[in-house]
Amino acid sequence: MADNTKGAPGESGLYNRIAVLRAERGVSRQDLADALGVNYQTIGFLERGDYSPSLKLAFGLSEYFGLPVEAIFSTRPLGPLSAQVYGVRTENLGGKGHA
Amino acid sequence: MIPTSRAMAGPFVAKRRNRRWMVGIYWGMMVPLTAFVVGRVFARQPSEWFMLIAAAVMVLNLFTLSRLGTKPFFPAPMLIDREMVAFWNGKEDLARLDADLRLDERETQLRDRAHFRAYGILVWFALGWFGMLCVSRMLEPAWSAWTGPVFLSVLIAVLLGLPQTLLAWNEPDVNPTGEEE
Numbered sequence: 001m002a003d004n005t006k007g008a009p010g011e012s013g014l015y016n017r018i019a020v021l022r023a024e025r026g027v028s029r030q031d032l033a034d035a036l037g038v039n040y041q042t043i044g045f046l047e048r049g050d051y052s053p054s055l056k057l058a059f060g061l062s063e064y065f066g067l068p069v070e071a072i073f074s075t076r077p078l079g080p081l082s083a084q085v086y087g088v089r090t091e092n093l094g095g096k097g098h099a
Numbered sequence: 100m101i102p103t104s105r106a107m108a109g110p111f112v113a114k115r116r117n118r119r120w121m122v123g124i125y126w127g128m129m130v131p132l133t134a135f136v137v138g139r140v141f142a143r144q145p146s147e148w149f150m151l152i153a154a155a156v157m158v159l160n161l162f163t164l165s166r167l168g169t170k171p172f173f174p175a176p177m178l179i180d181r182e183m184v185a186f187w188n189g190k191e192d193l194a195r196l197d198a199d200l201r202l203d204e205r206e207t208q209l210r211d212r213a214h215f216r217a218y219g220i221l222v223w224f225a226l227g228w229f230g231m232l233c234v235s236r237m238l239e240p241a242w243s244a245w246t247g248p249v250f251l252s253v254l255i256a257v258l259l260g261l262p263q264t265l266l267a268w269n270e271p272d273v274n275p276t277g278e279e280e
Contacts, residue, residue, distance in 0.1 A: 037203065038203035038204070038205070039203050039205070039206060041273050042203050042204075042205045042206070044273070045205060051205050053204075054204050056204075057204060
């Protein structure tokens with residue numbers, strides 16, 4: 001899976017959670033591409049951060065996942081969505097698996 | 100950008116290495132053919148063979164490499180072709196083929212960039228040719244009689260295939276099934 005939440009942002013200079021969200025919902029690249037009316041290869045490029053989507057495509061993704069655009073794309077590395085939602089930093093948990 | 104919906108051709112063109120071989124074979128054919136055409140023009144012996152080969156080159160270009168706006172190495176969506184896909188692979192594959200032929204926003208951007216780069220190269224080519232023409236006119240006026248046809252032949256050959264060549268050469272490997280790489 002092309003995780004582009006941390007590390008290098010790819011050619012687009014953007015970080016994104018598309019791969020994580022897609023895996024979480026069990027959606028294939030082809031399914032997502034069909035829903036958005038793009039080629040499945042474009043989903044791969046988006047996930048790797050090698051392509052900056054148009055506003056239309058970004059809002060399409062936002063609508064598809066039911067999340068705001070800033071929850072999917074960021075110019076800075078993205079942390080786990082759960083940590084953002086609950087306001088807890090997972091690295092502070094010491095890997096004990098509890099809040 | 101790389102069309103992969105076809106059962107047989109899809110996995111083949113998905114690999115950049117194969118595409119580069121195809122580009123090599125294409126230009127390996129185009130260069131001698133252009134040289135031959137140019138040679139005939141230079142020798143002022145237009146023949147039926149010359150016309151036949153020139154027409155074959157044009158058809159090859161138009162239906163495989165150079166439909167402006169479509170993907171490289173993807174034949175034109177002729178009716179018979181669509182019917183064959185429907186017959187052999189079913190209606191589902193036909194829908195996939197149609198979707199594969201449409202360019203999305205990234206592919207359109209990529210295509211435009213390839214055309215821009217190709218025409219940039221051609222501008223330098225044309226300028227070089229113009230310089231050569233000026234020099235040849237000064238040194239040997241008879242040369243200018245054949246440099247025009249030669250320039251046109253080479254320009255057409257390059258113009259038709261260059262954007263698609265750039266795309267086929269540069270696009271990375273893709274997974275033809277659409278699943279994870």
